[in-house]
Amino acid sequence: MQKPSLPKGTRDFGPLQMARRTYILDTIKDTFQLFGYQQIETPAMENLSTLTGKYGDEGDQLLFKILNSGDFIKDVSTLDLEKGSASVLNKVSEKGLRYDLTVPFARYVVMNRNELTFPFKRFQIQPVWRADRPQKGRYREFYQCDADVVGTDGLVCEAEIILMIRRVFEKLSLDDYSIKINNRKILTGISEAIGEEGKEGPLCVAIDKLDKIGWEKVKEELTLRGFGEESLDKLAPLVALESDLTGKIGFLRQFLKTSETGLKGVEELEQTFEILSQMGENLDHIDFDIMLARGLSYYTGAIFEVKVHHVAIGSVSGGGRYDNLTGVFGLSGVSGVGFSFGVDRLYDVMEELDLFPAESHTSTRLLLTYFDQSGFQYALGLLNQFRKAGIKTEIYPNQAKIQKQFDFANKKGIPFVGVCGGDEILSGGVSVKNMGSGEQQKLSVNEAIKLVC
């Protein structure tokens, strides 16, 4: 007999966990729908050609590949084997598990471009898979909840993303968090302004670590990546800048005055905030973080990341605007913006902060118990009456001692137990015990329904 086990980085979800996950997922889904997003689903597996090359070399390594069916080795030559794994791979695997929901969505949009009405707002809640090393808040199978709009560059979408994030967090009673926002164009502008045009990629990667490793280390890394001393000196005042929103914007206007792109980024950001104020909304939880850089190569405008304070868990949500995501699939000029909630991390955060409402392990309200066959038959008749009255009712399915039946109700957290014995059968009623208070009274079925519901 073999010991059962799970693949690394995957988990089962028991009834309690599922109740909590559903609570989070319903909140998110409800919010997406409130803002006019429509749900779609795409297959767990995609053609490898759809997935590869979209996430960089690192990302390609993290893709789970699916072995071809049948004799998967039949096309592999000894030459391929000598050339190494890359050569063998495309002969033995042509499908892979999706790595995120954005790329499959882009594929979907391109394939259905003639049927879709643009701007198209969709949401998608499905698992994704990454062959990462698991660690805290990082799994190999996890859910993403994506909402994206494609076919518009209207900044109202950015503003609405902020509103959706705030609504979800409010519903989940999370209030100590910040929505970090920045604009990729500002980062491009910065690299131009410090005389390192076109190097915003490495600049972002290094600067993103500022919080973690400090300015000195970031400087080292940038030097390593070929940034001149002069450039770093120009960058320094920006890194040191501590100011409020208007202060930051004022500073950037000056700092980026030679960069058309950079100024455009600042303007987009300001307009987004302006839209919020026209909606009668404030800027609570919004943190304009000039140093926020998200690695994903396809972002071109706004970038978001949500961090809950005082927990050791990475960002729980992130996203941004991409101007040409569908380009690689042959449809260019479609601008989109979207973001994603990581349910598994939200779950971890809420658990760490003890924010889940106390719930019983079951939704059952009433358990019918009995002593013998006649009581069982009588209880079967009552069962239907309670259920027809809309009360979640169950009956203990096999004859067992009454203690055992009570114990069952107790462990499952069922709040009421209905006892069906000789007395009850004679009077046509049921004795209902409140498991919390211990009170028990003999009632008619109608009275019992009123008490329990």
Next chain:
RNA sequence: GUGAUUGUAGCUCAGCUGGUUAGAGCGCUGGUUUGUGGAUCCAGAGGCCGCCGGUUCGAACCCGGUCUUUCACCCCA
């Protein structure tokens, strides 16, 4: 992919520098109670000490490999 780390009863963990039949608490089963759960008391069941190999008279303990857990790096939700 790199570097650490963990694994003993269903759960949380003890187990001395290698030495007889591997322990505790909680949980579980039964009883105390033949119409009543949560408390008390009594009794009992339950372990290839992650897996494979090596060293040794002798391994839960030492060594190698492997899987798993957790963590840092990389990257990311």
